[in-house]
Amino acid sequence: VLELSLLTGLLSLGILVLGLTSPHLMIFVLLVQTLILSLLVSCLKYSLWFSYILFLVFFGGMLVLFTYVSSLASSDMLESIDLVNIFILFLSSMSLIFVYKMTGMELVMIGESSVYFKSGEEIITKVYCLSSSLVYVFIVIYLLYALVCIAELLKSESGPLK
Secondary structure, X not given: OHHHHHHHHHHHHHHHHOOXXXXXXXXXXXXXXXHHHHHHHHHHOOOHHHHHHHHHXXXXXXXXXXXXXXXXXXXXXXXXXXXXXXXXXXXHHHHHHHHHHHOOOOOEEEOOOEEEOOOHHHHHHHHOOHHHHHHHHHHHHHHHHHHHHHHHHHHOOOOOOO
């Protein structure tokens, strides 16, 4: 039941990000999603260390991102959020997950083959399989490129974070 509630919250916040235009609210929603994801991982896996390290890494990245975004868009006003739309979004994602669970489907992850998983340890093992190593290499190269670009922006005299 707790996993279903966390999954519903994660899905609702993921859909909510699509409608936000303020960068500060987007970062806040990403931070709440990180907290929910770490709670979900701690429910699926017996060790809390993995979820704790996951939260710390994401939180550190969000702090850097928040500093950079707030220096670029410091004059943007926060937008108001309509609570009725959030409630409708929450109910629709809850009904989607309820139908998903009632049909007897489980989490499906594409790895070496499509497998239905029942435990959290198998999911974590499948994430780090050989077939997804190309995606990890791409992510590492992309993050390195973003780091170099931000370092070049910070070095310049007319950069946003001088």
